Amino acid sequence: MLQSIRDNSQGIIAKIIVGLIAVTFALFGVESLVSLTAGSNSPATVNGEEISQQDLIQGVQLQKRQMLSQMGEDADPALLDDNLISNMVLEGLIEQSVLVQSATDQGLSFSDAMIDQLILTTPDFQQDGQFNRAQFEAVLRNAGLTPMMYRNLVRKEKVTEQERAAFMLSAFTLPSELKTIAQLDSQTRDLRYFTLPAESVRASIEVSDEEIADYFDKHRTEFLTDEQVAIEYLLLERDVLASEITVTDEQLQNAYQLLVDTFQAQELRHSAHILVAISDEQDDAAAKAKADALVERLAAGEAFEALAKAESDDPASAEMGGDLGVNAKGVFSSEFEGALFALEKGQTTSTPIRTEFGYHIIKLIDVEETETPTFAEAKADLESDLLTQLSEEAYVAQLERLADISFSSGDLVEPSETLELEIHKTDLFARSGDEDEITANPKVLSVAFDGELIKEGLNSTPIELDSGRAVVLRVVQHELPREKTIDEVSANIKDTLIDEKVSQALTAQADGIIAKLKQGESLENVASGATVMTLAGVARSQQDLAQELRTAAFKLPKPAADSISYTAVDMLDGSKSILVLDNVIDAEIDLKPEEISYMSMMLSNRKGQQDYQDYITQLKENAEVERL
Incomplete structure (x- = not known):
């Protein structure tokens, strides 16, 4: 269990999740991360539309996750007030619902094709600059989202963003206002x-x-004096255990053999395309005719890259000559993928391929196949992975022993002797903590001032300071607040x-x-x-x-x-x-054109923000909101 928790809270994926949530916060706030899954026992309705209990639960979980990530590795979930967070998230969900309804009433939308394009070009879902489905699914899974939930999230964000943009872009500042403000500023x-x-x-x-x-x-x-305690504690550190571990040649050979046995070669295809989109301005027949004409131009000798830059309706890839990067199977639609994997290197499809986005002319630039690394190439990574694995296993085993022995012991002497850990002692410190790293840790402070622990003189359960350190403490002195003389x-x-x-x-x-x-x-x-x-x-x-x-x-x-x-x-x-x-x-003002432009933009932006906030307030005041 502990190993699983650590595996899912470390590394680049965790960092990307935080980045994804931060980007979403900047656009709309934490409440926009909740799913659209309907549920019973609705905590609120907005203009007759339910906010489900599942929405609220997921919103609270995501809010807590974001708050803990901001608090750092010493964050203690017990310090968070669930009721306060729940109320805050519910109010956010109500506001979000009001805004989505307003944007929908204005006829605003964000198409599936636009969502697909946004997903393909999102850096968090890419590896080596190219979209990677496994990365996409891993990021969403760790954020508690399914692809469908994420697509609905993006659609809601984008439609409300359009309405917000309308306020921002329609705000303006009169020349007389600019002059007055400039004069006051220069006074x-x-x-x-x-x-x-x-x-x-x-x-x-x-x-x-x-x-x-x-x-x-x-x-x-x-x-009054502060309530104070003094503690003694044992510190278990994974790095100390790791320093005592040696990876043997036999373990390295076994790990390499496992790598060879489980390695699966994968064919990767480097491709490019020219998209002729089907839209309100260009129906299916017109798009097909244009795509056929482009195929003829390619056959006549025009360069694929130049034609893609000039004619493709896929703006992201068009800038790169239609280049879609290197991808394995499972990234593109079945129609696109079937045509791509039927091509030979350097070959271009002879007829346009129809997908939900429009007509594609596909070119296979190169074919790559992954190969099993040699032992020499893999040795350093294998040794590092083994050391991490073995030290983690040793740490988890020692942590469980520490928990068992501390629970059954009346003090820290027995676990100290059994696990060969030094007993550390502190001076008295208050709830605000001390300068020492241990006694300044919020998790330690929360446990050290636990009433039962103080009253009964018990050893605490292991307190994980971070992914590789844990302490067990015992209160040895307790002083209640008193009036100072x-x-x-x-x-x-x-x-x-x-x-x-x-x-x-x-x-x-x-x-x-x-x-x-x-x-x-x-x-x-x-x-x-x-x-x-x-x-x-x-x-x-x-x-x-x-x-x-x-x-x-x-x-x-x-x-x-x-x-x-x-x-x-x-x-x-x-x-x-x-x-x-x-x-x-009062100074005489003679603003340059670029100064007028900059000031106008800043003032108009501020007005637009205020107008939008006033609009949100009006929508919420006029909405029929029922809270359970």
């Missing part, structure tokens, strides 16, 4: 400011013991009270200064000796001015003639600044 401001430093005030602040005691009495419940927290309380008093003092100073500015006094007079900084032509993106001041300056209203605008600004270091805006300078 500069003249300002002055000075700072009331916190440190000078802080030095004069005193906090009495009575104030500290009073604060402590009012906030006792805030001063005033001596433990007095320093922190004093700092808090000082910060409060500094803030109050600076606020009072700032209020007094603002009152004087309102009465007409100049900034220099109210600065009382503080250095007044004068900056002219400050831009929104200017980096030599603190962000707090820059933001405040561009929020202040434009001052009237012979007047100023002013405000007090809280600074990140606890100080306060008094800011005066003297003037606003």
Whole structure:
């Protein structure tokens, strides 16, 4: 069982699955990965259409899988809230259903031929740049999808994507809007400011013991220690077991013989084609006539590659002169495949071949046949595979022994001696974890603070940190939260009270200064000796001015003639600044055509996104949704 789990969670296939799910997320979200399989006990209906229980179950599974992949190899499924995920996925399914219904009502569609073409050109389904059916099926199988489910998924995504694109492409920005935004972005401001430093005030602040005691009495419940445990544990590592294994020549020879006995030579055919598609604009008869004419042109001596580039209706292969790559049987339709495997090397079909896509003119470029590798060629891979296999078998066997012995032992001494594993011990640590790799692991933390394990003093079951490491732990010390004493927290309380008093003092100073500015006094007079900084032509993106001041300056209203605008600004270091805006300078804008084009695209795209989101909201508000 453990071996099977590891085999299915490692390697390039697993990475491709994550990539596939990530691409689908970018297009529509996790809920778009669920199947169209109908089921009973529908958790919801949307405008009379059911969302099946199976849809919801598959959506939850896929969401959890995606979340665990994002959490990394230390992810613990027990940390996920199934109810929260289920509710989130159901809401996503409802939104998806609303959007699919809307797109269908608009007459949008995505044909089978287009889906086939998309599948053939998807990199995740290719090997060496060519579509590979085995790879396609493996990716879908590991994602919990069948080919039919995946095709329905693609169709739903593409029809809703078309409606979204309609909003994005129809949004526009008026020239006057562009000019206004460009002027605001280029606007500069003249300002002055000075700072009331916190440190000078802080030095004069005193906090009495009575104030500290009073604060402590009012906030006792805030001063609690964390619950803590100390553990001892055994660490089982596959790499350590692997270092003790030697692959013998006999094992290598036996593995090679098995390879030879099971090796199946496979004929591969490198082909190209020219497709004349049947469509609304070109019916069957017209497509057949065009394909016959192309056959005649080939017979007259025109180059197949050039003709494919110019005439083929398959855009993906046309760019490569019709090249379809090297493929075995089982990739193409039966009609196409029958004609291809009847050709001799360099030969082209004498008549067009009819399939569901249209008429094909097929050329066999080359024929290849796989050969059994020699022992020398296969030795390195065989040795690596054997070492992996043997170390995995040893690891699984030791892991099962560790589980059995730990379960029946009152401590870790017996499993330590039996399996020759060192007992490691930790200091006390809280639920937030420690800096040590083991005590920072979420899986370990979850088990270490398990109530039964703490109460009964039991050994845990093996906790798999990753595919090649596992620990068994035992709690040896447990400390419940307690109220801290005033001596433990007095320093922190004093700092808090000082910060409060500094803030109050600076606020009072700032209020007094603002009152004087309102009465007409100049900034220099109210600065009382503080250095007044004068900056002219400050831009929104200017980096030599603190962000707090820059933001405040561009929020202040434009001052009237012979007047100023002013405000007090809280600074990140606890100080306060008094800011005066003297003037606003509107720049003359002369945008280049490429700048206008770029700004228009960005603003229109933002409008389109907002319009589409508003449309989704309206659809959901108007939909008749029933939840069980």
